[in-house]
Amino acid sequence: MLRATLPRSFHPSRSLLGTLGIRAEDAKRIWERRSALTPTHVQRLIRNGKHKVLVMPSEKRCFTDQEYQAAGATITNDLLPHCDVIVGIKEIPQPHLLLTPSQAPTKQPTYLFFSHTHKGQSYNMPLLSTMLESGARYLDWELLTAPKGPSGKLERTTAFGHFAGFAAMCDGLSLLGTKLLASRGVDTSLIRLVRPSSSHGVEELNQQLVRAGKEWNRPKTGVVTISVAGKGRVGNGAREVLDAFGVKWVDLKGLKTVVADPNSDKNKIYAVHLELSEYLKHKDGKAFDREEYRSHPANFVSRFDTEVAPYTTLFFNGGYWAPGCPRILSTSQLAKIQKYGSPERMLAIVDAACDFDGALEFVKAATTIDDPVIQYNANSETISREPSQKGTTQISAVEIYPASLPKDASEHFSNSILPYVEALLEDPKTRQVEKGDEIAESLRRATLVEGGRLTPGHEHLYVALKGPQSISLKKRKVVVLGSGLVAGPAIRTIASRKELDVVVASNDLPAAEALAAPYENVKAVALDATRDGVLEQLVTSADVVLSLLPAPLHVGIAELCIKGSTSLVTASYVSPEMAALQSRAASAGITILPELGLDPGIDHASGCRLIEEARKSGNKITSFMSFCGGLPSPELSNCPLGYKFSYVARMLQRWSPRGVLTAALNSATFRLNGKDRTIAGADLLRSNFPRVPILPGFSLEGIANRDSVSYLEQYGLPKDLPTILRGTLRYPGFSRLVDGFKRLGLLSLNKLETVPVRWSGLLDAVLAESGHRAIKTRNERLEAMAKLLGGDKKLAKDCLATLEELGLAPTDAQAVALAQTLPTIPNELTAPLDLLSILLGHQLAYKPNERDAVLLHHELCTQDEKTGDIELFSSTLVQYGTSEASAMATTVGVPIAIGALLILDEQLTKKGIVTPSDPQVWRPLLKELDKVGVRMVEKRRKGIGRGVLEELA
Template sequence: MPAPSRNVLLRNIYRRGYYLSGSRTRSTRAASTLILGIRREDPSRAWERRCPLSPDAVAELVAMGVNVQVQHCSRRIWTHDEFQKAGATIVRDVSEADIVVGIKEVPISELAPSPLKEQTHFMFSHTHKGQSYNMELLARLLRQGRLIDYELLTDRAGRDGKRTIAFGWHAGAAGLVEGLCAYSRYLLTLGIATPILHLPRPFVHSSLSDMRESLRTLGRRIHTEGLPLEAGPLVVAVTGAGQVSTGALDMLKEVFAVQVQPSELLKLVEEGGADLHKVYVVHVPAKHYLERKDGVAYERSDYYNAPQDYHSVLHKLISPYVSVIVNGAGWHPGFPRLMDNVQLAEAMHVAWRIGPGRLGTIADVTCDLEGGLEFVTKASTIDEPIFVAKPPGSPAEHPGANIVSIDILPTELPKDASIHFSNAFAPYLLAFIRQRLKLPIGQDEQPLLKALDRATIARDGKLLSPHEWLYSRLSMGLDAKSNVPNARRNRKNVLLLGSGMVAKPVVATLCKRSDLSLTIAGNDLKEAAALANGHDNAQAVLADASDKAQLEALMRNMDVVISLLPASMHPSIAKICVEQRVHLVTASYISPSMKALHSHALAAEVLLLNECGLDPGIDHCAAVELIRRVQDTGRQVKSFISFCGGLPAPEHSNVPLGYKFSWAPRGVLTAAKNTAIFKLEDELFEVPPNMLLESRFADVPLFQGFALEGLANRNSLDYLEPYGLGPLDGMKAQLRGTLRRYKGFATLMSILNRLGLLDESHTLMLDAWSSLTDRCLERRVGLPIKDALSRGAAMTDILGDRWYQAEASLEWLVELGLLPSGTALEHGFYPALPTTALAPLDYLSLLLSHRLRYSPGERDIVILGHEVVAESRIPIDSDLEASVHSSLLVVYGDEHSSAMARTVGLPVAFAALRVLDGSIDVRGVIGPTHPSIYVNMLKDLAEDDMVFKETVGSGPGLGRALQLGWTGP
């Protein structure tokens, strides 16, 4: 709900009796008992002239009966005289104020050592992300009273809430002008003078109106005089779609800029179609420079669901053809950069070939250091607004791009920015004052007070949720919560990211060590706190893993980070670990993005240890250990076959899919769409993603009593080298597989896939869970599904000769709630319906996690089996000399933890402890196949009763049976 305007709030004040018959009447609470102080900004910030409240706003507060005190400051945009005329008093300090308001964070030296009273401070405190440079300030403010941060004021709770007080528009407006000024100087260094040289910088203007007039003057001069041919057309690109880009685009209207589309740039610049008497602007929101790595066009929801599948082509399509880039696009770790250093160098090559006027200046209004623009490595200043970026690989003749990255751009337009801020802030302040004076609160003020509560970081000497995690960051000599010496200082510190299904054994194992302090960071504080409960050396904090600054703050002073977050987030987390020189342990596969960090990790002497879960993890350890022992006997391994999976115990498996979820369903569903490559019985198989569920092993005879089926797991050939198996030509079989249902899992999953329920390419909004299948069918067949008849016709059309399989599985679909049942469903049958559009796969994940979750008393089972067939290296009679070595691990869940939680969680905990104790001395990006890792891992698992049962025999092994049961091409 948007905040009411200031005028609406003032009308309410009139109605409630502050004004009677035109004369001022104060409430029964004496006006002078409430003092509001407007403090001065940090004296060291010479250019900071903004003020949070205008004289007009002060006059309104005085009329309410508030005693307004303004701290003496001669550089503020409004003079002392203007505030005194509004009814304020000029004071040397605001130590007597009940409420203290400012813009930027208050210098510690400006805080009273022992405040006369508890105060409420309003400011951009720059503390809520755990910024180390302001932790001492936060510690002091804890003792001052209440801290409310403007940056946290939003129109609604949750991540979808939008900030209601910000300077983005003014930053974009000033950033555009600074970018043009910097570009004129760039051209001048090349011996090219333009009319832009006469454009004053923003701070020279007395108002925004004056700056607009300067831009109009520039536009007229360019229209009349034109630009030199050597400079080429003036083309400004503006990225982003928020207030920053709006401010820049609004200013470009003043120079009569002609808007062009990104697709027109090549013709405009290279083919001589541009008019040198015009300014051109190209607006570049994300859809114009982001594309999927597979070439598919940008789709917003898909991008936010899977940012790792996208990359930026700004350096190819936009950058070489423009004069100036004004960047207003935000960026978060885990998302592709707009341009990295290599891409900037590539863009410079093309730009210089076109002409010296291309890609001369980049104004990064976001000033996100080493963020969306990797080469923006520092903030520039109003005094020194420019630095030059010329990454390695740039053409020698190119002078490098002028970079403008001023982080206080709005203060270059201090009066207009302050009026804008004051108008946005006043409704909140008025509602807050009414609450402090215990006056009746109107319905329109309730949302404002709730927003103020959400924006409160500290109150009554305590950090409020969700800011309690900042206790670990406070730079205090005493523990902030207990006021006793911090015993954690002499402990080794571990940070656990994630508090989900497999975290419990990790926490229990780590907290057995009294010399260790564990911080559990999750996006559900209640869940994280439940894990920490009962452990004196564990604490829970609320954290957003996409917030780089917050992660940096959490990692400082840590020895090891364990991440149980989704694999797509691990490269960005690993990069922060390298920067902070903290070791990392994960249970995820080593992705190409993670592998690319190897040299950086080596240089920083940091270990990025991955694949320390079950699969990948324990399977690698046991495989390498078995293979090495067989090879040490002088035999040559000719076949390696491995299967691993987590399943419900047989007595709990009579459910749809024959499967229950002890970890996130999304991983199971997406894994069913992976490409698979393997070798079996001397034949090489490659299964495309859309065929994996159709290509299963109908019978995996690991041991008697379990009728198992399996799927091939990714590229099995990738493990020939890590396992020490030699070239593929010498192997009869190389297969890694995943166990699923006791027969039938792949059939039903294949049907779900064909019906469109595993689709991630689009989103939809449901009005009821029972409509999910119908909406997917409609997209597949292009016709509306209105009843059972049209539904059956669509399924027949999609499944064809597999319809008989669907009929056999209809009862499972009905039981899951994917088809209407015609009967009343019990309360709680479905989970809560999401209020935002999701991909079908995400809807299905939520539904399965609810319908196929483990009930109290039910248990799961993990089965991991390896088979090695080896022959004598002396070819006397290889058939007689062949031996079959089998290794089997079976783990059941119990009332304390699921089998999946133990087999995934314990290895990462054991690995972290070994790193802390110095048993693992390798560095860089590695998996667990190094001897110092897998030997100790198997030893630690055995001490926890997870022991592999081994047998040795003779014969052909599993290969022939698996080949006979193969249903693929």
């Protein structure tokens, strides 16, 4: 490795030495606490080289701003136009690279960071495009190389690989302890290992490993074995961990012997550091040849699934992989291992290489330091969070493991890059390259982009960029119509894609500006949706439109989208008028994606996945039930009706106060145990399901939701399915009270004959409509109510108490004080339903620091037609509101945004009207939702009956 003492030429002709900028890592990279240069090396640059160093402030960096100031650096956010060289660790956000002409510095700096573009990584091609457009010079730390050994072979000189391997294996051992306890019921010393992110560094971890190794004494487990792939820095970092633990190293033959021998010493962990030849075989049966593999990898195939996996408890992947190389393990191979192999093998995989959809086909995306593992079932291609889930492999794929050891990694890295930084500060463009100047030559080799072009040796990346002619300053544009609370999560999701321009259009410009303020690629504009000319201009300028406006406006917006060839995403149901646009939308080459929220939206997507999983069992599906509800979090459930209304709910109409109340007037059709049932609107609430036991911690009731039978076709279920039911969840007592309100006349759509003087007179005004006039006392009011409620005095008392609490019936003690806090009562004749809706929206609104909850639960039963055995499949989402967004806003806004991105990324290619029950939508939608923490928990259980259906039958 090159060190600061490496000789190189110095150029005394440079009278003014350079200014260095050290970037603060992107705030969104929560765990990225490393720094490219330590305060010690900054001090050296300033004192010895007479350079100036500017450091961006950061509260999360492992070295404090004060330490850099003490070293002589200036703390500032303004690196441009002062710096000749700017260094960082991870990718620099695109808006910080592509500046407008007025923002562009007079001199372009030279940038050094890990860009993750030189392999043609598709997810970072927009970043590479921006690097080209900016005109600056870009070097990639990963491309810094120097000749090594007699052969002069070029090898990397700067890397975090050793720390990646060390931290990943430490974490992998700790998390394997959890997997062994949960899935095998065995406590081991591994579970007491501190995770790297919670440690003080390498020294503490080594001490922990030594102690855990000495405490390993679990003869009741099967032999625990570890296979390590990769002989580079990453693999050697992992090996250092296992050496500290005290594993017994064997070769692959020895590993097979240990696993096969029931008398093997289980007081040891056995490990093998794999050779490529042990699992990569020539297709023609020839002996493995490393040089042939490097030049013609397609001639080889992996036999890892048969040669290594059956003998491995934990697999650590730290090897190199590139497109064209054989995969180590495919999804189908892992599926066979999980289905037919020993339950003690392939319990865990630590993928430190993180070549997504690469060496390990099933590793599609990164996990994070704070949420490091998933439990993956390759047979059903599903992910769960339960380490006890049978038939799953625990997978970790954290990209930034070195960031969990920030000081150790930063000190090592800073020492490695110091000579290169010194050289660049003397000559930022590396123009004076003298023969034998190894550092200057390394810098030239590491240059990826310069002067708006890819440098020789990297021009093949134009193919990944679809040719240099495709690089354009024009960004794709997303228009968001509406600025309600749903817009916040939607905009946050889309704005994270820095290559997109986002416009928030609203009739509430201050609200739109507040939404746009945190993001550099989002702007706000005023919009009057009733002015077709303005709206049409916005729609036609966009690549995709997200409409968060009221559902009645969506058909008109869709007409404009068809005219302007712009795709559209909404959360509203497909109305007959919208459905009639199918052929025109398809002819226009656009996608209209409606019903993409929570319900409808996530419910369709997760239901389809559950149905697909059940079909894979090969057994007959006998029932499908789905319940969904937006509720106050449990600690707020003692409010009137056990219900509250957010702004989001009011905007969505269906869950607005009026929408919730009118739902009680709808009829419902469903099928339960082979019997078709239709409930008239008048009887809906009295025919509720008093107990819906979806989770032990929630007490819930259910209400049938409209026409469930019509969903058989949409979900591809048989027409004669014995049970199909979709319902709404509420806390117990809701149906009884609202049914009481309905029978009292409070849900009437007929206007009152008189306008109540105050809100507390509404109940008496409604009672008067039924002939109960001149009520003077509370007892008279109760008697009148009981008569209308069929003599049910208990219900009358409960309804009156609730109405008094809401301010809709007189209470001497608080009438005056309460009246002062209520909204103005309309002075025109109004229907009781509308008056009740206005007051409920006020009285049951969420207050600051109150959170909501979203519950979505599906259950599906299958039956083995030979044995009669029943298997219960379930899928559950429980989402709580946060300080950033309500649960309802998140579960509506994020899916809409993901839908827009699916269209832009051409993952959704179908044209016309497409709903979330289409596999092109639900498959990627659920994967993306899982990444942002909106996760369905899926389970399969036998021998426990039919779940909720047992209660409802």
